[in-house]
Amino acid sequence: MIDPRILRDDPDRVRAAQAKRGLPADVVDRALSADTARRESISAFESLRAEQKQLGKQVSRAQGDEKAALLDRTRALAADVKTAEARQAEAEAAWVETLKEIPNLAADEAPAGGEDDYTVLEHIGTPVEFDFEPRDHLELGRLLGAIDVERGAKVSGSRFYFLTGVGAQLEFALVNLANETARDHGFTQVIAPSLVRPRAMDGTGFLGQAADDVYRIEGEDLYLVGTSEVPMAAYHSDEILDAGSLPLRYAAFSPCFRKEAGSHGKDTRGIIRVHWFDKVEMFVYTTIEDSFAEHQRLLSIEKAFLDKLELAYRVIDTAAGDLGLSAQRKFDCEAWIPTQGRYRELTSTSNCTDFQTRRLDTRARFPDGTRHVATLNGTLCAIPRTIVAILETHQLEDGSVRVPEALRPYLGGVDVLKPVDVG
RNA sequence: GGAGGCGUCGCCUAGUCCGGUCUAUGGCGCCCGCCUGCUAAGCGGGUUUGGGGCUACAACCCCAUCGAGGGUUCAAAUCCCUCCGCCUCCGCCA
Numbered sequence: 001m002i003d004p005r006i007l008r009d010d011p012d013r014v015r016a017a018q019a020k021r022g023l024p025a026d027v028v029d030r031a032l033s034a035d036t037a038r039r040e041s042i043s044a045f046e047s048l049r050a051e052q053k054q055l056g057k058q059v060s061r062a063q064g065d066e067k068a069a070l071l072d073r074t075r076a077l078a079a080d081v082k083t084a085e086a087r088q089a090e091a092e093a094a095w096v097e098t099l100k101e102i103p104n105l106a107a108d109e110a111p112a113g114g115e116d117d118y119t120v121l122e123h124i125g126t127p128v129e130f131d132f133e134p135r136d137h138l139e140l141g142r143l144l145g146a147i148d149v150e151r152g153a154k155v156s157g158s159r160f161y162f163l164t165g166v167g168a169q170l171e172f173a174l175v176n177l178a179n180e181t182a183r184d185h186g187f188t189q190v191i192a193p194s195l196v197r198p199r200a201m202d203g204t205g206f207l208g209q210a211a212d213d214v215y216r217i218e219g220e221d222l223y224l225v226g227t228s229e230v231p232m233a234a235y236h237s238d239e240i241l242d243a244g245s246l247p248l249r250y251a252a253f254s255p256c257f258r259k260e261a262g263s264h265g266k267d268t269r270g271i272i273r274v275h276w277f278d279k280v281e282m283f284v285y286t287t288i289e290d291s292f293a294e295h296q297r298l299l300s301i302e303k304a305f306l307d308k309l310e311l312a313y314r315v316i317d318t319a320a321g322d323l324g325l326s327a328q329r330k331f332d333c334e335a336w337i338p339t340q341g342r343y344r345e346l347t348s349t350s351n352c353t354d355f356q357t358r359r360l361d362t363r364a365r366f367p368d369g370t371r372h373v374a375t376l377n378g379t380l381c382a383i384p385r386t387i388v389a390i391l392e393t394h395q396l397e398d399g400s401v402r403v404p405e406a407l408r409p410y411l412g413g414v415d416v417l418k419p420v421d422v423g
Numbered sequence: 424g425g426a427g428g429c430g431u432c433g434c435c436u437a438g439u440c441c442g443g444u445c446u447a448u449g450g451c452g453c454c455c456g457c458c459u460g461c462u463a464a465g466c467g468g469g470u471u472u473g474g475g476g477c478u479a480c481a482a483c484c485c486c487a488u489c490g491a492g493g494g495u496u497c498a499a500a501u502c503c504c505u506c507c508g509c510c511u512c513c514g515c516c517a
Contacts, residue, residue, distance in 0.1 A: 005480090039474095039475070039476095042474070042475050042476095042486080043475065043476070043486095045475095045486080046474090046475065046476085046485065046486045046487085047485085047486090049485090049486060049487085050485060050486070052497080052498085053486090053498090055497075055498090056443070056497065056498045057443080057498095059443075059497060059498070060443040060444080060498080061443090061444095070497080071497050072497090073497085074497040074498080075497055076497095077497080078496085078497055078498085240433095240471095240472085363472095370472085
């Protein structure tokens with residue numbers, strides 16, 4: 001959630017931020033009055049409670065009639081304290097609930113507007129031109145014996161797949177390349193749990209508007225994560241970190257699960273949009289002041305990774321309305337998908353500043369006090385979409401696929417994936 | 424899955440049986456100061472976190488915080504219940 005102090009001291013800034021995202025600003029006034037109500041209820045409770053404590057001390061010292069009289073008074077007071085405490089808890093909860101409706105304040109640099117109002121920052125590489133009719137990744141995957149969506153659907157339903165043979169090898173190769181890249185940049189490798197408690201899910205902002213997209217385990221208080229951003233953001237929850245330990249850079253591997261509710265009919269062919277995939281995700285804890293430079297750093301690592309895969313892509317600066325609840329700014333790298341004739345998101349990096357750490361209570365001790373830290377996340381490699389881009393971009397006329405040089409060491413030195421006879 | 428034990432303000436720890444004197448003890452570490460040729464030792468002080476009031480976002484005063492949440496009571500670290508976590512043993516199992 002946002003800093004309550006900003007809301008109190010500069011509500012107009014929050015109103016402007018809502019407008020930039022195309023959201024109503026009435027929540028600002030609701031939050032302000034909830035704050036007032038909360039503070040009043042706190043004062044009411046605290047003064048009663050102080051009185052109760054004073055009387056309590058007298059009770060323990062008093063004797064006989066005096067004690068009986070005190071007990072009479074204090075019995076009545078106890079009831080008042082109880083009601084006041086309940087009122088305070090209520091007011092506090094109402095305030096938090098309202099505050100949580102307000103998304104992170106978008107960066108000044110982020111373009112205003114919705115999904116289509118992004119700014120293209122740059123184009124890298126040139127989209128491939130073929131002198132033959134290119135096959136889409138599904139067909140290539142079939143020829144190579146790499147992707148099996150029919151059996152995926154049979155076993156698990158639509159939007160599921162098996163990666164087989166070189167498909168499976170490609171996943172391991174990409175994961176290994178991603179991990180090595182992460183290590184080179186000083187990230188600690190992590191394998192994160194993909195089932196989490198509500199606290200982690202809610203703390204990262206995924207139980208808000210995005211709740212429809214989240215799988216819940218029946219009969220348990222657990223959710224399947226849609227990204228390892230969730231366990232990694234919760235990793236240091238309720239902790240006060242040593243400021244000297246920052247930045248903390250993690251590269252977490254985990255499966256990701258998404259219901260894809262509301263995207264019926266979209267990307268139904270292939271493995272562009274699936275209910276489950278594996279991903280290596282960068283996650284960083286740092287100071288708010290350093291977070292902006294760190295965001296650029298994450299972007300540059302993502303770009304370098306796509307460069308290694310010899311893909312053509314563009315970088316966009318996502319508009320405020322498309323940032324999601326937690327982010328203050330977001331850059332997407334979109335790779336050119338030849339058979340779709342357009343750019344598709346492969347990686348995405350967000351600066352969430354102190355939005356998530358306020359909810360999850362992650363702070364650091366600085367020389368001048370304890371403050372919430374910033375969190376950032378960035379995709380290093382989301383497997384299926386990366387495989388799609390590689391297969392389609394590097395395909396040859398006979399259905400073979402050239403392996404980008406950087407990936408060859410992880411594929412036993414193979415430079416071309418060749419069609420196989422499949423049964 | 425069954426049985427038992429444990430969880431105290433960075434770490435260790437006293438307190439819990441028998442509720443009020445707990446404004447939570449002591450040690451270690453850390454910070455400030457004194458002392459000292461330097462260092463060490465010694466001496467003195469400080470050292471959870473969040474919130475409210477008042478304000479200069481200081482000082483100060485107050486409230487909460489003994490794993491979390493409820494309950495009993497005038498009063499809960501202490502009694503009761505639920506949950507979470509850790510440990511030990513048994514069973515089962517990759």
